[in-house]
Amino acid sequence: MHFDFDRQPDRRDVPGEKWGRYAGRDVLPLWVADMDFTAPPPVLDALKARLAHGIFGYTDAGPSLAAAVVEGLARDHGWRISPDWLVWLPGVVTGFNLACRAVGESGDGVFTATPVYPPFLSAPENSDRRLVSCPLVERQGRWEWDRPAVEAAIDDGTRLFMLCNPHNPVGRAFDRAELRWIANLAESRDLVVCSDEIHCGLVLDATTPHIPIAALDEGIARRTITLMAPSKTWNIPALYCAFAVIPDAGLRRRYQRAMRGIVPHVNVMGLVAAEAAYRDGGPWRTALLDYLRGNCARVEAAVAAMPGLRMAHPEATYLAWIDCRDAGLADPAAFFEAAGVGLSDGGVFGMPGFLRLNFGCPRATLDAALARMQRALANR
Structure with missing residues (x-):
């Protein structure tokens, strides 16, 4: 079966925590841990x-x-x-x-x-x-x-x-x-x-x-x-x-x-x-994992090219834990939010200087967010 994880349902027109946080702003939300994919067909x-x-x-x-x-x-x-x-x-x-x-x-x-x-x-x-x-x-x-x-x-x-x-x-x-x-x-x-x-x-x-x-x-x-x-x-x-x-x-x-x-x-x-x-839900899960592996590789390649940022390889989840301590950013979450990317601040997890990025989203959204992050760092 084919599952279209590249399709981007518009979540801005329904109440929701993830996209609602930045309502009316040009910010791509890669923070809270829910994915931008419709539920599996058997569930629906x-x-x-x-x-x-x-x-x-x-x-x-x-x-x-x-x-x-x-x-x-x-x-x-x-x-x-x-x-x-x-x-x-x-x-x-x-x-x-x-x-x-x-x-x-x-x-x-x-x-x-x-x-x-x-x-x-x-x-x-x-x-x-x-x-x-x-x-x-x-x-x-x-x-x-x-x-x-x-x-x-x-x-x-x-x-x-x-x-x-x-x-x-x-x-x-x-x-x-x-x-x-x-x-x-x-x-x-x-x-x-x-x-x-x-x-x-x-x-x-x-x-x-x-x-x-x-x-x-x-x-x-x-x-x-x-x-x-x-x-x-x-x-x-x-x-x-x-x-x-x-x-x-x-x-x-x-x-x-x-x-x-x-x-x-x-x-x-x-x-x-x-x-x-x-x-x-097994076939959908198998396809999802394959898609997430591709997204993870995109994040790892992008972060490796960003000055002052690094991350360990995630073995599980759709979450990247990014170390920003060498980037010279006083407030990494605020810095990237100003550049149009909403990420989770590591301080609330008990480790300031880090960010959590949710890559459970269509590749168009992920690539756009990573490009915004790269530009923000290059244009400091």
Whole structure:
């Protein structure tokens, strides 16, 4: 099947966060992590069929959706789960905030490494927990864990390790040895791991498969809350459907207790879209990954030619993490916004001097944005 990722739907005439930020301005938005591609045809067809039914009563996730997810995780990631392990959520951000509530007590520590998706940094405080952190390090063009620093940062009051894998924003798909080290650390320090794996379907390098940390063995599975959703892979974030995979019954009960009275049911259209995505969205995903690989190569070539900018190769996601510290820019995000390109400021990820660029867009948009960046630097 042919999927036209070069087509640019006009998003300026509908309400939306990505393009709405720059309404009325000539700024190309390459910031927030949603893609400028229409959803897969099987998802659109399933939504149309459900809409035609015409009744939208209270609805829970049914057995066919659970089966589609179970089959999808086994097929795509080699992880065999039980339907009983699934806890349905309206979003992954809700999921890791719940993990902070469900694990430990008031004042306990929650570890994460920076840079990281900004809601990771605010979630501990939302639940009266302490943020404990240290930075990832870049070694020879690859972002890695500073293992001694992580082990030193995790104190006796730390109860939760919040992992982002594949990583937003640095684009790593952590390998088995890295995940084994985290698992051993969690077991030796008696930590629960909350692993945000929302980008698991977007591993760009075919030789670097996504490995769910809970799939390593039963020991780490018992102390892991894995968060996933179809939203990033199949570009349906505003349909608000996600899930936690929690193999341990006791941990799952604590998590579900933390949900009571504050977490709404998943939107019915999100449930419909999720089932269609996991069951029939494979060909679209394969084509998308091929397109994103081409976009990634364009970004890497352009950044390499920009004075003072550099980036590590993203193994996963559609996000480029660009180091601007040698470019002599006081405020890189403001500089490029003035040149007509909207990017995410690295400061909100805990690492000032960097920018995050979303290359999940048609090539015409991407090439125009990269050209604007190059001109802005050349004309300083």
